[in-house]
Amino acid sequence: MTNNPIDTISANEAKKNISSGIPLRNVFITGTLNIENGSEWDKEMIIENCIIENLVCISIQFNKQVTIKNTHIKAASFDFCYFIGGLIIDSCQFDEYLDFNAGGHNSKGNFIIINGNHFRGFVNFFDCWFNGEISVNNNLFESGTNILSKTLWVSFDVPIVAQNNIGDLSIESECKSENI
Incomplete structure (x- = not known):
């Protein structure tokens, strides 16, 4: 993963761009980028070669594909998010605990692909339901994940x-328990 953002923009500016369907590419995003929590999102969301201080997506139904590539995200949350149109997370680094709790829900034919990432904190998939194909390959989970849990x-x-x-x-x- 190499990301060398060209410009620095605020989370507010980034939200305006992404709300207009403009991909976020080659930018360092300061502050908390909060994507309209509790909404239905009908635009493709593309984030590439960025550094993001904090990305918050809570209770959103993404009807189009969400793509995050070659991006360093210091903090993020995707609680209760439905990725109906699919999700690609490729060659990214996440520094902290990452929550996908009660999410998933990709439609058949719309893949969830989590490939080649470095997750420093625990990644939580508690109560996720994946309706379509999902692949989780070539990742480093430093603090583990529960995606293959038998009881959660x-x-x-x-x-x-x-x-x-x-x-x-x-x-x-x-x-992640300290005893594990």
Whole structure:
């Protein structure tokens, strides 16, 4: 992953751009980029080669594909987000705990692809339901994840493809225990 943002913009400016359907590329985004919580999002969202201080998406139904590539995200949350149009997270770094709690819900034919990322904090998939294909490959989960938990209501209508990952993918809690 190499990201060398050219410009610095505020979270407010980034929100205006992305709300207008303009991809975020090659920018350092300061502050908290809060994507219209509790809404239905009908635009494709593209974030590439960025650094983001804080990305907050809570209770959003993304009807079009969300793509995050080659981006360093210091803090983020995707609680209760439905990725109906699919989700691609590729070659990114996340520094802190990342929550996808009670989300997923990609439509058949709209893939969720999590590939080649570095997750420094725990990644929570508690109560996620994946209706379409999902692949989780070539990632480093430093603090683990519960995506393959047997007891935390992570459901797959199509079997998950999870290959060549480093870290525990079967943690049976919503956070990494110090004893694990």
